[in-house]
Amino acid sequence: MNKSSQCEASEMLKRAGISPSYQRIMVLSALLETDEHPSADTIYKKLGSNIPAISRATVYNTLNLLVDRGVIQSMRTAGSETRFDSICEAHSHFFCRKCKKIYDIAKQIGEIKTELDGHLVESQEFVYKGLCRECREEMKK
Amino acid sequence: MNKSSQCEASEMLKRAGISPSYQRIMVLSALLETDEHPSADTIYKKLGSNIPAISRATVYNTLNLLVDRGVIQSMRTAGSETRFDSICEAHSHFFCRKCKKIYDIAKQIGEIKTELDGHLVESQEFVYKGLCRECREEMKK
DNA sequence: TCAAAGAATAGATTTAATCTAAATATAGAT
DNA sequence: ATCTATATTTAGATTAAATCTATTCTTTGA
CATH class of the missing domain: 1.10.10.10 (Winged helix-like DNA-binding domain superfamily/Winged helix DNA-binding domain)
Known part of the structure; x- marks a missing residue:
């Protein structure tokens, strides 16, 4: 607050x-x-x-x-509710399939599109899925 | 069948x-x-x-x-059920917020990652959202 | 031929999200 | 200020996707 x-x-x-x-x-x-x-x-x-x-x-x-x-x-990502992000500039996310955490990925997103095959592009996002750093450590034990 | x-x-x-x-x-x-x-x-x-x-x-x-x-x-995309795709190679999708159709985008996806900030990347996808060609036409009327 | 594991099933349950209809609050006009 | 129309919030009911449960059916292989 x-x-x-x-x-x-x-x-x-x-x-x-x-x-x-x-x-x-x-x-x-x-x-x-x-x-x-x-x-x-x-x-x-x-x-x-x-x-x-x-x-x-x-x-x-x-x-x-x-x-x-x-x-x-x-x-949204398989198996969980809709999640919200206040950062509205184009950026990337990593979704952990185990703990369901979502990480921001700083890496620059490619070229910003406004049109694609005739479709009007309003937002774009790179989505990576897998096992996050922490869960990988857990698995090793 | x-x-x-x-x-x-x-x-x-x-x-x-x-x-x-x-x-x-x-x-x-x-x-x-x-x-x-x-x-x-x-x-x-x-x-x-x-x-x-x-x-x-x-x-x-x-x-x-x-x-x-x-x-x-x-x-998954906001406002609709989980959708499935039999193509498993990395590729891009366009989600129409109006008609909820999903289009495959032929455009080559950037570099294929296997690791990112220590996270294990199992799949990656470029997600574009907006208004598709057909719905744009509808709107004009 | 029997036991154990693997799959499939109907229907109940859970859960996220939306809807409904009524109550409150706000803004603009007089 | 007071009235009216519009906007916002609300609790609780409803919907819809997905999962769970516990039983039945199949397959495998000792």
Whole structure:
């Protein structure tokens, strides 16, 4: 519950033409404060202890709205819920099939496309899947 | 229900060390016969009219087994079920946010990685999202 | 021919996400 | 300020994908 991330969230909402309600600020700032690519439910639980509490539907509504407006990114991978990422510039992700963690990959993504075979490209992402560093160590034991 | 795709499916199963039961051959050959990246349920319905019928659980079990053994690929995108692809070499996909179609992108994927920041890379994919050619046309009207 | 392992099955259950319909809050007009 | 229309939030019901359970059927090989 960081004051500066709430301020940033409010600014981002205004810039996207979304009115910055208390609930929306809470949801977006919770996402800004972590790099763990949380699920809607994780955010809901994180905010659950607040007064006033926020309903589950609002968390989902807000996240979906933010994705639609291009403020945040969503991703799904086999066997887990939708996960959200506040970094909206094109970047890469590594999905661990064991622990389900998602790592940001710094490596530069190739050329940014706006069109491909006649399709309009709105976002692009390099997806790597496998076994993360930590889980590899675990396996060795 | 193509004879040659069933033969191919049987070969692929054997190569992966999976015993080629009637049901597994049916599921895999159904996937080989299409380039539409079907969902488990789509495959289930396609096979539903066969005698003997195949249960839903078997379709799911088989697809999951094939993904685990690296015989096929699975992918999820926001707002739709898991979709399957029999092409296992690294390639790119375009996801249409409107009609939910998935297009294969011929364009060569960059360098093939086997390791990244210490993580073991088992598969990699370029994911483009946006509005497909057809839906763009629809919008113009 | 029997035991043990491997597969398949129907239907119940789980879980993520959405929907519904009602309650609250906000903004703009008068 | 007060009224009205619109926007937002809410709890709980509903939906839909996927998994689980526990039983049945098949295959294998001693």
